[in-house]
Amino acid sequence: MLNISDNKTKLQPLDRFATVKNLTNRPHYKILNKIIAVVSIIAVTALFLPWTQNISGSGSVTTLKPDQRPQSIQSVISGRLEKWYVQEGDFVKKGDTIVFISEIKEDYMDPNLVQNTKNQIDAKKQSLQSYSSKVTTLSGQIEAIEREKILKQEQAQNKIKQSRLKIESDSMDLVAVKTQLKIANTQYNRAVQLNKEGLKPLTDIEEKRLKLQEVEAKIITQENKYLTSKNELINSKVEINRISAEYAEKVSKANSDKFTALSSQYDTDAQVNKLENQYANYSIRNGMYYIKASQNGYINRALQSGLGETIKEGTAIATIMPSQYDIAVETFVNPIDLPLLSKGEKVRVWFDGWPTIVFSGWPNMSYGTFGGEIVAIENFISENGKYRVLIAPDKNEDKWPKQLSIGAGAQTIALLHNVPVWFEIWRTLNGFPPNYYKPTTKTTKEKK
Template identity: 75%
Template sequence: MLNLSNNNKPNYSRLDQFSTIKSLANRPHYKILNKILVAFLVVVLLILFLPWTQNIAGQGNVTTLMPNQRPQTIQSLISGRIEKWYVREGDYVEKGDTILFISEIKEDYLDPNLVENTKAQMEAKKQSVESYGGKVNSLSNQISAIETERGLKFEQAKNKVKQSILKIKSDSTDLEASKTQLKIAKTQYNRSVQLNKDGLKPLTDVEEKRLKLQEVEAKNITQENKLLASKNELINARVELNRINAEYTEKVSKARSDQFTALSSQYDTEAQVNKLKNQYTNYKIRNGMYYITAPQSGYVNRALQSGIGENIKEGTAIVSIMPATYQLAVETYVSPMDFPLIQQGERVRVWFDGWPTIVFSGWPGLSYGTYGGRVVAKENFISDNGKYRVLIAPDDEEEKWPKQLSIGSGAQTVALLDNVPIWYEIWRTLNGFPPNYYQSKSEKNEKDKK
């Protein structure tokens, strides 16, 4: 039923009529309880105004500061078959110690004398290069000799041309003299004939002049033939000059062609020599890859391959090794909302799994078992777990981290921010607000200087 009537409502003012209720106000422990409640409220009120250090909590694990100090796997650069193990799990190895020996499985490298044979081929090709070089030098000398001979022959032919020209001039002069003598002989003969007709010369004188005229005519014809022969000799000398030029040009061209052919063969052989050198070096280096050695000093954690006679491919991980010397660090992950507040160089409190710890995140001075650290790097790309990775190194100004820490063990971190009252932190947390944007002392000093 619903209590809609005033008559059905309880009357609390009537409780005073009971003696038990009246005696409550007179009992002594009631006053003490009131004082305790008032004191508790005062204490709570005072606590609300106590300072509280805002912080960013993170969870991660122990790692190393340098990438080359972290656990790594040793891989095989070539394919092969496992023949012999030189270490076992847990052994300590120095840099360069042999871990494993493998044998060749590829047919291109099965020849045990492959390196020596390749070297012999390389030496033979080098001698071939030297032979081609000698042939090129010989052809160069031959070309020089041909050029010299051509010059001498050319000068000889030019001299012959000059001789022919001078001979033509001499024969032309002789021909002109012969023509003059012929003219004189004809004049004397005509005069003798006229004087004979006039009875002044005997017939014998006319016969003598006729005979002399015939001799001069014969001499004139001979001289003309001699001049024509000299002209023919000049033409022949000029033809010989062109022939010598063409002949020796052909010889030089042929020698140069042979020289270029030898140079081409020399360059091709040099290329083959370089290729063989490359192969020889590769084979020599490959022979050294049969023994897999430790890249640095450390402990063999785990053998990833096992057995004898097992084939492995290139790039296959064989063993995992942990470097002997390393610098501890912690990689922790923070939420995207807190990531902008993390600054490089800021101090962080760290505690490790398995170590006794008492933590008061808001009062770091009251905590026990925590160690100091500084932010050395932060990743600006979100990780697969939806958080940002931050790398923390030990703080040199505080107590050193335990040497017994193992790589990969869990770690908790708290990045210390601004100091605020507890009531403000409760109000911020209830409303889901981020911590105050915190400026480091160095940033504040730079801002004050500006």
């Protein structure tokens, strides 16, 4: 304290008391000291024992493949429930009818809708054949017009040649008549001259004058023939142009009718395809009134009940559990432990309701656990804030129990690195993550 007083007290040793002297002589305290010493030695020795680092997780039993998990049977079309063919718990095979629904949309209520659509298709096909025949006929007609045009043009060309030859002939005749006129005029002048000289009678002059007049009349006629021949040549040329224009018009009209028929044919063909599409859709829709099982399994639960209720497209009718499946476990781990996991890593699994004794650090001493192997690691965090890991049975260890049901709880331990116990205690107290572990892969490289 403040040490104000000068009085000094001396502590008396405890050995002066008899009770204290007797404490050191009692035998059970010696035994306690030995126990403490042995426990301390065991504890220190245990600190150097090997400890397997691990990552724990919890999840449930599921299936390895997505198509083996419980799934719902849905209705592709809307309708009204008419008849159930199964009840909950029944085993169904693939293709067995679950429920029958009737139509509720007015567009499909006609009971003869499929047959009527088939009749429309047949009628349109006959119309398509008619248009095809019309196109073929018009094509033949166009070919006939083209052939007739060629013949008409050849005929006109021949007529042109005849006109030209006739012109040449008339031209030669005109030249001959002109020569005759010249001769007749010379003879007439000679007769007049001889008559003046008294060598020819007047009757000869009259004959020569008459002959001259005949030749003059003949030359006029021949000139008319020559001009007529020229007109015939011009008419022949006009005729060949008329023929070309006439048959071009005929061909154009036939081609127009042909293209109109082709357009109608293509339009009818499109209508036929559309009707065939509708016919196929109606036929498939008729088969959708019977909702069937997609695979072998058990009907777990009927999600729709009663008769006469209407359902929409995509409405779940019932749930089915496949009868054949490969069991697996889905577990969830913390994000901090995700980098430590990889495909092919070994995992220990134990199931709820199965007798189990677990030592997480000493997996070989655990009882009731089963071997597993990581087959898939989800790269996106789940709604619970953890990452999903899929585990399949390890083929090198004992098989998992057959009595396991889908959805049962499961606990998992992913085995990492082996470290001393003191290191694991020190790591846990400091909040450090487990040692990073990578599976070793054997690779060989050839060196020259």
